[in-house]
Amino acid sequence: MSLYEFLGTIEVGLIFGLVALGAFLSFRILDFPDLTVEGSFPLGAAVSAVLIVSAGWNPWPATVAAAVAGFAAGYVTGYLNVRFNILHILAGILVAISLYSINLRIMNGPxxxxxGVKTIFAPLEGWGAPSYELNPILVAIIVVAAKFALDLFLATGIGMSMRAAGANPNMAAANGINVGRMKLLGLGMANALVALSGAxxxxxxxxxDAHMGIGVVIxxxxxxxxxxxxxxxxxxxQATFACLAGALLYRFAVALALDADFLPQILRCAARHGAARGPGLDRPVVALRNGPAAQARSREMIALSDIRVTFNAGTPLESPALRGVDLSVPTGQFLTVIGSNGAGKSTALNVxxxxxRPDAGRVAADDVEITSWPPHRRARLISRVFQDPKMGTCEDLTILQNFALARGRTEPRGFRFAIDRSLRRQAVERLKLLDxxxxxxxxxKVGLLSGGQRQAVSLVMATTGSTRVLLLDEHTAALDPKTAEFVMNLTRDIVAELKLTAVMVTHSMxxxxQYGDRTVMFHRGKIVFDVSGAQRAAMDVKDLLDLFRRDQGEELSDDALLLS
Structure with a gap:
């Protein structure tokens, strides 16, 4: 391989390194198989070429405009997926197909x-060295700058939120992250990098060329x-560096294969000819009244009024889950909820x-109606610990990075670094309590922790910040008895210390x-009894079963509930 071929391979490899960074952002960070790149790569080329040749633009603004066009293409793909629930792969295909026609229109031809026009490489012509030696240096500067910019962004509060949205959407939403918005931003950025590569x-x-995007995703x-x-x-x-290194290695592998003596000359010519043409936001969060005076005025922290939920309504599989449920939870109360499978207890928690979102009824928190609020908007007030320890944390992030996500639930996220000394100090203080x-x-990384350790971390994360309502969805069901007891005692202590309003769904009567100060039981979508105070304190499991039998005129038949 000659020096000319060697440097040319590096230059092309670095250019496709931008495509690799875009693929890393969409496929790895967002977990979104995005095929828009097949259209956004030639889109970047088309926009920059037309602006330079036909509009007479300076090549640098034209190159930036190409990246902006790529961002718009990725945003449209995300919008189709988020707004219209179109399957991610199909959304990318639809946009890529549309971009083919758009690119033909932009270039007024194929x-x-x-x-004969000035490009971003034109100023290098007077430097006294061949262009094949200088051009790779400029490309390397651009690519390395893009790599470091991406690294810095993913370390900010918004960047960390994007990583969480891709790794664990449920956990992200529970921590106040607008998952849809993160998809839109991430896909826009990914395709901006790809379009920049095309330019x-x-x-x-x-x-x-309108066909130069074929095979780019590969x-x-x-x-x-x-x-x-x-x-x-x-x-x-390290991951973004690996992507760039992978692009270089891939390109060198292609170059070596093309130069291998065992390849027929005609295939080499055809491949080289192909290489020359191408690689073949929600409303603002309403501030809730968090001061002591507001707490004194608010008698009910959570209020459900005539809540009705029916799954598969209007079909043969129609199943009423909640039938006019009314439930009020006063400030500072620890409510435990029991019921058989399908009774409606988890549905009520999800409401x-x-x-x-209920088919009918009203949901209020701290005297503010939140019926239409999405999960990420409620997260300023309501936090949650899931049944599966893996659901409450992002296993690909470190313990400290997970704490940064939790802090962002009640504090503004922005482009500042997500981790600072105060966060590290706070995490150390909170985790010491776990012993x-x-x-x-x-x-x-959280993925290295045991199930009990992860659930303990999830609980501490959920109670970080100004959270006032804690939802516990059978959060010890996946743990062994000893670990479950540890987590439950920790739950009781944290709820008491922070004076939280807690709602705990459990299968264990x-x-x-044993825990909390009030118990309600769901059965067939309704609350069948509600006990508290001295009556509850004097009860045992047999008394609960007798109460159910007397009120409902039937025996409780859920084995899981009885055996627990």
Missing amino acids: NKPLL LFAQTFGSA VGLASVIVGTSILPTRTIA IAGVI LGLENRLDD AQAL
């Missing part, structure tokens, strides 16, 4: 040559897979959390009576 590619080879994914398979990816900086030694493992 291609747009850039021969650089067109200016390098002197032409933009190049991007192959680069990510190769790089992250052979290089460490413990941190975001409070905003995961399920599990986790305060010394802040930089370990004994647990429902």
Whole structure:
């Protein structure tokens, strides 16, 4: 391989490194298989070429405009998925197909040559060295700048939120993150990088072509897979470096294959010819009254009024889940909720959390109606611990990064760094209370923790900040008895210390009576009894069963509830 071929391979590899970064952002960070890149790559080339050749723009603003066009393309894909629930792959295909026609329209034909015009590489011509030596340096500067900009962004509050939205959407929403908005932003950024790559590619080879996006997604994914398979990816900086390295390795593999003697000359010529043409927001959150005076005025922290929920309504599978439920939870009360499978207890919890919107009825929190609020908007007031320990944390993030997400639930997220000294100090103080030694493992990924440790971390995260309502959805069901007892005692202590209003759904009748100060039972979508005070204190599991039998005129038949 000659020096000319070697440097040319580096230049093209770096250009496709931007595609790899875009694929990493969409496929790995957002967990969104985005095929828009097949159209946004030639879109970037088309926009930059037309602005330089036809509009007479300076090549640098034209290149930036190409990236902006790519952002718009990715945003449209995200909008189709978020707003209209179109399958992610299909949304990308629809936009990519549309972009083919758009690119033809932009260029007024299948291609747009850039021969004889000034590109971003034009100023290098007077530096006394061949262009094939200087051009890769400029491309490297642009690509490295994009890599570091992406690294810095993903370390900010918004960037960390985007990572959480892709890794664990339910947990992200429970921590006040607008998952849909993160998808829109992330897909826009990913396709902006791809379009920037297309603009650089067109200016390098002197032409933009409507077909040059064919196979780009394969190049991007192959680069990510190769790089992250052979290089460490413990941190975001390492992962993005691996993507760039993967793009270079992929390109060198292609170059070496093309130069191999066993390839027929005709295939090499055809492949080189192909390479020359191409690689073949919600309303603002309403401030809730959090001061002591407001607490004194508010008698009910949570109020459900005539809540009705029916699944598969109007079909043969119609199933009423809640039938006119009325439930009020005063400020500072610890309510335990029991019921058989399908009784409606988890549905009621999801209605409070905003995961399920009732067909009828009203939901209020601290005297503010929140019936139409999505989960991320309610998260300023209401936090949640899930049944599955994996649901409450992002296993690919460290303990400290998970705490940063929890802090963002009640504090503004922005482009500042998500982790600072105050957060580290707060995390150490809170984790010391667990007596599990986790305060010394802040930089370990949560995925390395046991189920009990993760659930304990989830509980501490859920009670970080100015949270006033804590929802516990059978949060010890997946734990062994000893760990479950530890987590329950921790729950009781935290609720009492922070004076939280808590609603705990459980399958254990004994647990429902042992913890909290009020117990309600759901059966067939309704609350069948509600006990508290001295009556509850004197009851045991047998008394609960007798009460159910007397009120309902039938025996409780749920084995899981009875055996618990």
